[in-house]
Amino acid sequence: MKSKNFRQVFFKPFTRVAGWPALGIGLAAVILTSLIAQRNHIVFDTVLGAHFIYATPWQSIAIHLISWLCLVICMWGAGKIFSKSSIRLIDISGTMAFARIPLILAAFAGFLPSLSTGIEALVSFNYSFSKIWSLVVFLIITIFAIIWFVALAYNGFKVSCNLKGTKCTIIFTVSLILSQILSTVLNLAVMKKLLLIAAFTGGLNASAPTDSTQTQSRDYSKVNSIAIETVNALNNEDYDKATAHFDAKMQEVFPKKKVKAFMEQLEGQLGKMSDVKDKEIRNAYVDGYEIVYVPCKFEKREITLQFSFDKSGEICGMFVR
Secondary structure: OHHHHHHHHHOOHHHOOOHHHHHHHHHHHHHHHHHHHHOOOEEEEEOOEEEEOEOOHHHHHHHHHHHHHHHHHHHHHHHHHHOOOOOOHHHHHHHHHHOOHHHHHHHHHOOOOOHHHHHHHHHOOOOOHHHHHHHHHHHHHHHHHHHHHHHHHHHHHHHHHOOOHHHHHHHHHHHHHHHHHHHHHHHHHHHHHHOOEOOOOOOOOOOOOOOHHHHHHOOOHHHHHHHHHHHHHHHOOOHHHHOOOEOHHHHHHOOHHHHHHHHHHHHHHHOOEEEEOHHHOEEEEEOOEEEEEEEEEEOOOEEEEEEEEOOOOOEEEEEEO
16 A cells, blocks of 8 residues: 555656646746756756756756757647547646656755766766766766656656557657657757857866865966966967867867867857956865866856866866856
8 A cells, every 4th residue: 555655646646736736836846956956057958868068047947948848749749649538738738847856856966075076087088986976876866867757757648648558658758759859959959049068168066075285285386377378278269279288088079179169159158258367276186186277257257267187287177167
């Protein structure tokens, strides 16, 4: 009995809540999830996924709502075509919004300690578990949340469209895939329009823990000089010079062509860079990496470019904060 009640509450709630109540609760959850995730620059830009992208709170909400709408459109269309019952748009809208509640787990997982360190290590092809453990945990939680969401969405579709068995499973699966494709295409267009910055060039809000003793005692003059030189080269569109201190793996994953595209996105969103505040540079020492934070003033606002240097003094990561 307890097992049955558990399944009813967590996987088949739509016999109790549907229509406008489900829509209200679901949309509130979508907005809350978007705002929590945005704190760590996580955006639910597809029906079945999330990415590390720099976005404002309103942009994060809008992108998540687009993903939900794509899901609603595909599920409602499939129901209208294949179900013999009368399909109400409000039922599909409500159940699909309510189904996204589990994604709040992925949003909260963004607060895991050292997550930014894990991203930087991954970008630098450093797969040491001590550095990427938080990223692994984040991915496990996110995958669990997505599976739970799919289970809820399936049951919501089943109830709303009055479909059963293999026919329901096939129609739902095809509709889910189509919604994933549609949300990917639409949100990609939106993000290009908004000139949002992607994960390996967009920073995480969470700060990695630093070794304060090492930070204070180290000589950062060399890496600071390289960081300033790189920023100035970026501002002058000298991409040969801007990538001169990239390590081999960074050169591979972030070549000159991508660096140019990155700066075009950045300036498109923030305007031209007007000042490099080299007197306000900060440093940190994290898990063997020397970190340089360079405040940069653009026409619309100020950001910080973060450079990670490996033990040989080469740039192995570049992020926007």
